[in-house]
Amino acid sequence: MEDIPAGFERAKFSNPFLDMAGPYYVRSDEEGIVVGARIHKGQINHIDVAHGGVLGTLADVALSLQVHESERPRLPVATMNLNTNYLSAARLGDWVEAYANIDRISKRTAYCSGRIICGDQILMTMSAVFAILRK
Numbered sequence: 001m002e003d004i005p006a007g008f009e010r011a012k013f014s015n016p017f018l019d020m021a022g023p024y025y026v027r028s029d030e031e032g033i034v035v036g037a038r039i040h041k042g043q044i045n046h047i048d049v050a051h052g053g054v055l056g057t058l059a060d061v062a063l064s065l066q067v068h069e070s071e072r073p074r075l076p077v078a079t080m081n082l083n084t085n086y087l088s089a090a091r092l093g094d095w096v097e098a099y100a101n102i103d104r105i106s107k108r109t110a111y112c113s114g115r116i117i118c119g120d121q122i123l124m125t126m127s128a129v130f131a132i133l134r135k
Contacts, residue, residue, distance in 0.1 A: 005095060008036050013065070021057045026065070033069055035062040035098045039090045049089035055096070055116055056084050059126040062098030063112040067130050070102060070110075076133040077110065085125045094118045108132050 008025035011018075018024065025036045037058060045051040060082055067077050090096050100114035110132055116124040 003095075004038070005036065008034075011035070018061065021054070021061075024058075024061060031099055032066055032101065033062070035065060035100075037096055039092055039094045039096060041092060044092050049091055050094070050096075052084075052086060055086070055090065055124050056082070058096065058098050058116060059084055059114070059124060060128065062100045062116075063114055063126065063128045064130060066100040066102055066112060066114075067105065067110040067132070070105065075110075077130040078133060079128060080109075080131050081129040083127045086123070087125065088118075088121055088123045090118055090123055096123060103127075105132075107134065 004025055007027040009027065011024040011026045022037060027034050035058065039050045043050050043054045060079055064077050064079060068074050096116055096118050098114060098116045100112055102110055102112050104111045108131065110130045112130065113127040115122050
């Protein structure tokens with residue numbers, strides 16, 4: 001069993017790609033939903049850090065989940081644009097957490113921003129635009 005920080009539970013969202021990219025863990029706090037993950041051997045690249053796609057996928061998951069969970073019934077969303085700024089690397093065994101904010105939301109579009117951290121270090125900042133697929 002992985003060493004998962006207190007308060008986090010295994011994410012209930014799942015599909016074959018996210019199962020392969022994760023596993024992901026979630027908790028709620030005053031800032032919203034936090035998505036966490038432990039960097040494992042299959043995510044490390046040739047320079048012994050987490051592949052950029054690992055953090056990019058975590059960014060997309062965290063930002064879209066914040067919008068998805070913002071209303072009831074839950075909002076179906078699709079990523080229209082994702083911007084990432086890589087500031088530092090994650091290494092094997094690191095616990096990383098993604099924090100996301102909804103900056104603006106309308107009937108059909110949501111604008112979000114956030115950051116991925118490891119301890120006190122910011123690994124990535126990110127922003128995204130999501131289409132809200134309301135029926």
